[in-house]
Amino acid sequence: MNLFALKEQLREAGILISFTGSFSHSIIEELGTAVKKYLESAETHKSAIMDVFSVYIEAAQNVRNYAERRSQSDADASIVVIAKRDSHYRIYAGNIVEAADTAALGHRLDALAAMDKNALKAAYKDQLRRERGPDDTGAGLGLIEIARRATRPLEYSFTPLAQGRAYFSLCVEI
Numbered sequence: 001m002n003l004f005a006l007k008e009q010l011r012e013a014g015i016l017i018s019f020t021g022s023f024s025h026s027i028i029e030e031l032g033t034a035v036k037k038y039l040e041s042a043e044t045h046k047s048a049i050m051d052v053f054s055v056y057i058e059a060a061q062n063v064r065n066y067a068e069r070r071s072q073s074d075a076d077a078s079i080v081v082i083a084k085r086d087s088h089y090r091i092y093a094g095n096i097v098e099a100a101d102t103a104a105l106g107h108r109l110d111a112l113a114a115m116d117k118n119a120l121k122a123a124y125k126d127q128l129r130r131e132r133g134p135d136d137t138g139a140g141l142g143l144i145e146i147a148r149r150a151t152r153p154l155e156y157s158f159t160p161l162a163q164g165r166a167y168f169s170l171c172v173e174i
Contacts, residue, residue, distance in 0.1 A: 014083040014090075021076045023064035032057055035082060051149040051174045052089045056082060058142040059093035059170065066095060077167070088151070089174040097168045102158045105168065112143060113153035120148045146172055 010018070016038060019031055035056055039049040063078045078095040097105070115123060124144045147154055155171040 014085045016082045016084055018079065018081040020079040022067070023060050023078055023080075025064075028057065028060045028064065031060070031080075048089065048174060052082065052091065055091045055146050055149050055172050055174060056080065058146050059091055059172070062142050063093055063095045066097065070098065072096060091172045091174070092170065093172075094167060094169045096161065096165050097158075099158075099160070099164045099166045102166050102168070106156070106158070108143065109154055109156050109170075112147040115147070117148070120144060124148060149174060 017031065017035060019027070021027075032053060036049060036053050039052060044052075060080050063080065066072075067078065079093070081090075081092040083090045083092070112120065112123075124141065127141050127144055143154075150172045152173045155173075157169045159167040159169070161167055
C-alpha cells in the first residue's frame with residue numbers, strides 16, 4: 001500500500017479525521033477530544049467547533065448504540081468521517097443495519113429533513129417530554145439534535161447487503 005498516495009487522496013477529499021471500526025465510549029471520547037483540538041488549532045469559529053463536535057459525538061454514539069442493541073459482531077464495519085470543503089464541514093457516519101429497520105429510519109430522516117429550525121426545536125422539546133418505555137430505542141433526541149445543527153437537510157442512503165441487512169450512510173453538513 002502506498003501510504004503517501006492514500007494521504008494525498010484523503011487531503012484532496014478534504015478528510016480531516018476518519019475512524020473505522022468498533023466504537024467504544026473511550027474511542028468516541030478520545031476522537032472527540034482530537035476533533036475539538038484540531039478545530040481550535042485551525043482557528044475555527046467557536047459555534048462551528050461545537051456544532052461539528054456535537055454532531056460527531058451524536059453520530060458516533062448512534063453507530064455504537066445500534067451495534068450494541070443488535071449485538072452486531074460486524075461493528076467494525078462502522079465509520080465516522082469529518083471532512084472540510086470550502087467553508088463547510090461534513091460529518092459522515094455509516095454502519096450496518098437490519099433491512100427491516102430501514103423504512104422507519106428513512107421515514108424519520110425524511111420527516112426531520114422537512115422541518116425548519118423552529119419545528120426541529122419543537123420536536124426536540126416534545127421528545128424530551130415524551131415518556132419512554134424500557135424497550136424504547138432508536139432515532140430519538142440524537143437525530144433531532146444532529147438535524148438542528150445541520151445547515152442543510154440530512155442526506156442518507158441505504159445500500160442493500162446480504163442476509164437481510166443494509167449499509168446506512170448519513171451525511172451532515174455544518
